[in-house]
Amino acid sequence: MFALSSARSLLASCRPSTSILGHVQTRIPSLLNPTNSVSRASSQLAPRNVKFIKRHKGILPIPIGGSIKGTTLAFGQWGIRIKGNGARLSAKQLSTVEETIKRKIKVIKGARVWMRVFPDIPVCIKGNETRMGKGKGSFEFWATRVAPGRVLFEIGGAPIREELAREALRLASAKLPVLTEFIDRSAPPRLGNLLITPELAKEVKLSDATLRKMS
Numbered sequence: 001m002f003a004l005s006s007a008r009s010l011l012a013s014c015r016p017s018t019s020i021l022g023h024v025q026t027r028i029p030s031l032l033n034p035t036n037s038v039s040r041a042s043s044q045l046a047p048r049n050v051k052f053i054k055r056h057k058g059i060l061p062i063p064i065g066g067s068i069k070g071t072t073l074a075f076g077q078w079g080i081r082i083k084g085n086g087a088r089l090s091a092k093q094l095s096t097v098e099e100t101i102k103r104k105i106k107v108i109k110g111a112r113v114w115m116r117v118f119p120d121i122p123v124c125i126k127g128n129e130t131r132m133g134k135g136k137g138s139f140e141f142w143a144t145r146v147a148p149g150r151v152l153f154e155i156g157g158a159p160i161r162e163e164l165a166r167e168a169l170r171l172a173s174a175k176l177p178v179l180t181e182f183i184d185r186s187a188p189p190r191l192g193n194l195l196i197t198p199e200l201a202k203e204v205k206l207s208d209a210t211l212r213k214m215s
Contacts, residue, residue, distance in 0.1 A: 045091040046142045047120045054124050054136050060086040061147040068189035068196055071149045075114045076156025077185060078165035080172065082148055084179035084193070089152075091119035091142040097153065097172045104168035105155060112157030119144045149190030152180065 073079050098113055105111040119142040126137030146152070153172060155165060166182055173180045189196045 045095050045119050047118075050120075050122065053122055053139055055122055058121070058145060060088065060145050062086070063147055063149065063192055066191065068149075068191055070116060070151055071189040071191075072187065073151065073154055073183065073185055074116075076112070076154030077160060078156065078162070078169065079116075079151050079154035079183050080169045080180040081151040081183055081190065082146060082178050083181040084148065086145065086147045086150070087178045088121075088123075088143050088145050089117065089119070089176070089178075090123075093176065094119060094144075097175050100175060101153060101155060101168050101172050104171060105160065105164065108158050108160055108164075110158035111155065111160060114154040114156075116151045116154065117144050117146055121145065146178070148192045151183070152176070 071081060094115060094117070098115060101113050105113070121143050123140050123143050124137040125140040153169070155168065162184075169180075169182055
C-alpha cells in the first residue's frame, strides 16, 4: 500500500492543472457553437459567420416579378452577365475566374475587378451508394445561386481598351459552367432572357424609376 503522503502526491500529479481545465472550459462553448464549426482562410470566399452550417438545397431564382436589379453595370466599364439559364456557382469557380481576370489586366495601373455575387450557401454532400437516412451529409463547399441575366463580374477603375476587356472576360467565361455575354455601360437590362429596351418597357408598363434608369 502507498503511504498517505505518496498517495496524495500521486493524485496531484494525475489531476489536470487549473490552466488546462480553464483551457478546456473555454474551448467547450466554441465547440458547441455552430458558427465556429467551419473555419476559413483570409483569402477564401466564405461568409464570416453562419447560424446554421446545413441548409436545404433550394432552387435557382427566376425573376418572374419584373425586377431587373443586378442586370446592369454599377461599378466598372465592362462586364459579363448570364445569358442563358441560371446556375449554382461554387466559391472555387468564382475565385478562379477572379484570378484569371486580375492576371490579364494587371498590366494596367489602377484596374479593378468587382464580383457582383458572393458564395454564402453551404452545400452538403453524402457519399455515393450510401443508405437512406442517418441525417444530412457533411459540409462540402460554399456556393451561390445565380439567376438568369445577373451580372457576375465587372472591370474598370482605369481606362481599359475594349479589346483587352473582351479578351480578359472571354478567358473568364471559359471557366464558368454558364453561357455569358459581354456588356458595357450602354447595355440594356435583362428580365430573365428578355432584353428590356425602352420601347418594351413602356409596353410592359414598368415603374417610372426603372424608366428613368434606362433613359
